[in-house]
Amino acid sequence: MRADNTPPADRTTALYGTEADEADQRAALTGGDVPVAVYGLGKMGLPLAAVYAETTGNVTGVDVDPDVVETINAGESHVVGEPGLADLVAEQVERSRFEATTDGSAAAAQARIHVIIVPTLLDDDNEPDLTTVESVASDIAAGLSPGDLVIAESTLPPGTCRDVIQPFLAAESGLDTDQFGLAFCPERTSSGRALQDIRGAYPKVVGGVDDESTRAATVLYDELSENEVHPVVDATTAEAVKVFEGIYRDVNIGLANELGRLADDLDISAREAIETANDLPMCQLHDPGPGVGGHCIPYYPHFLLSRMDESMDLTRTARRVNQDMPSVVVDRLESELAATGTDLADASVAVLGITYRPGVEETRASPAIGVIEQLRDRGVDISGIDPLVDPSEYGAQPCSIDAFESASVDAAVVVTPHEEFDAIDWDALDPTVVIDGRDALDRGVLETAGHRVYTLAGSADGRPPGSGVDAVTTNDTGSHNASSEKGDSPTGAGIEATQGDGQEKSEDEHVIDTATNRTDGGTDV
Numbered sequence: 001m002r003a004d005n006t007p008p009a010d011r012t013t014a015l016y017g018t019e020a021d022e023a024d025q026r027a028a029l030t031g032g033d034v035p036v037a038v039y040g041l042g043k044m045g046l047p048l049a050a051v052y053a054e055t056t057g058n059v060t061g062v063d064v065d066p067d068v069v070e071t072i073n074a075g076e077s078h079v080v081g082e083p084g085l086a087d088l089v090a091e092q093v094e095r096s097r098f099e100a101t102t103d104g105s106a107a108a109a110q111a112r113i114h115v116i117i118v119p120t121l122l123d124d125d126n127e128p129d130l131t132t133v134e135s136v137a138s139d140i141a142a143g144l145s146p147g148d149l150v151i152a153e154s155t156l157p158p159g160t161c162r163d164v165i166q167p168f169l170a171a172e173s174g175l176d177t178d179q180f181g182l183a184f185c186p187e188r189t190s191s192g193r194a195l196q197d198i199r200g201a202y203p204k205v206v207g208g209v210d211d212e213s214t215r216a217a218t219v220l221y222d223e224l225s226e227n228e229v230h231p232v233v234d235a236t237t238a239e240a241v242k243v244f245e246g247i248y249r250d251v252n253i254g255l256a257n258e259l260g261r262l263a264d265d266l267d268i269s270a271r272e273a274i275e276t277a278n279d280l281p282m283c284q285l286h287d288p289g290p291g292v293g294g295h296c297i298p299y300y301p302h303f304l305l306s307r308m309d310e311s312m313d314l315t316r317t318a319r320r321v322n323q324d325m326p327s328v329v330v331d332r333l334e335s336e337l338a339a340t341g342t343d344l345a346d347a348s349v350a351v352l353g354i355t356y357r358p359g360v361e362e363t364r365a366s367p368a369i370g371v372i373e374q375l376r377d378r379g380v381d382i383s384g385i386d387p388l389v390d391p392s393e394y395g396a397q398p399c400s401i402d403a404f405e406s407a408s409v410d411a412a413v414v415v416t417p418h419e420e421f422d423a424i425d426w427d428a429l430d431p432t433v434v435i436d437g438r439d440a441l442d443r444g445v446l447e448t449a450g451h452r453v454y455t456l457a458g459s460a461d462g463r464p465p466g467s468g469v470d471a472v473t474t475n476d477t478g479s480h481n482a483s484s485e486k487g488d489s490p491t492g493a494g495i496e497a498t499q500g501d502g503q504e505k506s507e508d509e510h511v512i513d514t515a516t517n518r519t520d521g522g523t524d525v
């Protein structure tokens with residue numbers, strides 16, 4: 001707790017509870033007279049801090065990682081795949097409008113606006129883990145002064161600003177709750193387009209713990225964002241907006257995945273059916289895939305699931321459908337390999353794409369981790385290809401694209417289609433079973449090259465999941481060659497998959513068996 005909460009002499013206009021008229025507040029904000037501290041300089045925090053610097057000209061970024069701080073103070077961006085970010089960071093640092101530090105409390109002592117944008121993760125029991133947010137709040141409290149405005153952009157369980165952050169800040173700083181502002185202003189931004197999203201792709205939601213906090217945050221984001229500001233009645237409502245957006249996405253991806261799994265029995269492309277159903281504005285089905293990754297969408301449902309009296313069965317079920325998708329992928333792989341006479345346990349499998357999204361260096365809850373875990377549990381020889389992370393950190397032998405082209409694996413599973421994979425010369429590979437989790441590959445090219453392709457949920461061009469043609473067989477030399485005759489996909493309509501024990505099981509029984517051995521993508525989310 002600060003001994004004396006009077007602001008240092010060189011501090012200038014505050015936004016919260018100020019007597020200054022709004023025009024003067026805006027002039028002070030954009031004139032660099034309102035120092036800003038941004039806590040958390042990651043995929044979202046660095047772009048956010050850079051846009052704050054672009055608008056206010058007086059930003060100190062705070063991160064616990066000294067390498068992050070050093071890189072930024074050298075005028076560089078450690079965040080990849082964000083168009084315009086490296087140039088903006090370089091410019092703002094060069095013009096002394098933006099600097100970084102690891103000293104959060106020192107930054108807080110100089111700031112009048114404090115922006116929290118650190119991760120909000122889950123603990124082992126899938127309960128929200130706010131330790132990082134609380135650590136930042138402790139830094140802020142050490143430097144909080146009357147008139148300061150605290151902005152929470154980290155996605156939070158609804159009620160956190162009102163019930164956790166505000167009382168914590170008051171207790172630790174010695175200020176009364178009406179001496180500082182606190183508002184929840186969620187980050188509606190996707191990696192890969194962060195600057196355009198932060199600058200104003202969507203309305204900016206703001207919700208304060210009191211009306212003055214909402215007003216001050218509205219002035220702030222009206223200057224920062226090119227889009228409209230959407231004030232809501234309070235911070236809890238704003239927190240709920242963000243979590244509801246995420247739950248909407250997870251439930252709808254779960255629906256897409258459940259419908260996608262019907263493609264085999266219906267012998268259709270569920271993707272084509274979904275794309276066509278979406279002709280209707282009132283139908284916006286999402287894309288089927290191998291699972292839901294990142295530390296956002298798979299996590300946000302748990303910000304409510306563990307804490308509500310209401311059962312939330314739909315949300316819970318959709319979460320389970322999504323977390324089970326890696327098992328479905330491995331099940332389809334096993335069936336496709338069986339159709340070529342190869343037992344999964346004896347197979348060598350390459351997993352393409354470890355991160356949760358193409359071009360984004362984030363692996364939390366990535367479906368690839370779930371696929372690798374399942375394969376490892378089955379004794380499979382696993383290699384991994386990813387341009388952004390080291391597969392060996394996730395249980396797969398690292399493999400370059402060149403090495404993959406000359407390797408002789410039994411199967412390849414595309415989980416996350418990085419653009420680098422477009423360069424793969426599939427002609428160079430021995431005929432292989434290929435599971436395409438994202439309909440990212442050109443089936444015609446692969447099948448012409450002798451590969452057996454299974455596209456999860458079918459392909460957008462209308463073809464059902466299993467090609468059922470050119471079963472890849474292993475000849476006595478152990479190498480692969482494509483047989484000439486067409487074979488039925490073992491996962492085709494009504495066709496029964498065979499198990500390693502030779503016992504024939506129905507598709508459902510097979511899936512149920514797999515279900516009892518399900519594990520999740522790294523985090524049980």
Ligand SMILES: NC(=O)C1=CN([C@@H]2O[C@H](COP(=O)(O)OP(=O)(O)OC[C@H]3O[C@@H](n4cnc5c(N)ncnc54)[C@H](O)[C@@H]3O)[C@@H](O)[C@H]2O)C=CC1
Pocket residue numbers: 039040041042043044045062063064065068104117118119120132135136153154155187188189190191295296
């Ligand atoms: N990644 C995304 O697409 C989006 C994320 N969000 C939210 O933004 C928040 C941040 O997410 P990301 O930027 O993706 O996380 P990230 O993991 O990319 O970066 C977090 C950064 O915070 C730093 N950090 C950790 N503890 C700290 C502390 N005590 N003080 C200062 N810095 C600390 C880490 O070193 C790291 O650089 C999360 O709450 C997330 O829900 C919101 C919208 C989009």
Ligand SMILES: CC(=O)N[C@@H]1[C@@H](OP(=O)(O)OP(=O)(O)OC[C@H]2O[C@@H](n3ccc(=O)[nH]c3=O)[C@H](O)[C@@H]2O)O[C@H](C(=O)O)[C@@H](O)[C@@H]1O
Pocket residue numbers: 155187188189190191245246249253256286287288289290291292293294295296297356357
């Ligand atoms: C509601 C919404 O669209 N939220 C976005 C989301 O971005 P995020 O980077 O987490 O990625 P995402 O595009 O939702 O994908 C999450 C996961 O779900 C998968 N996914 C996504 C869409 C889909 O139709 N099918 C599917 O399987 C992706 O492959 C990925 O593994 O979460 C971000 C966040 O809140 O952190 C948010 O800012 C973004 O706007």
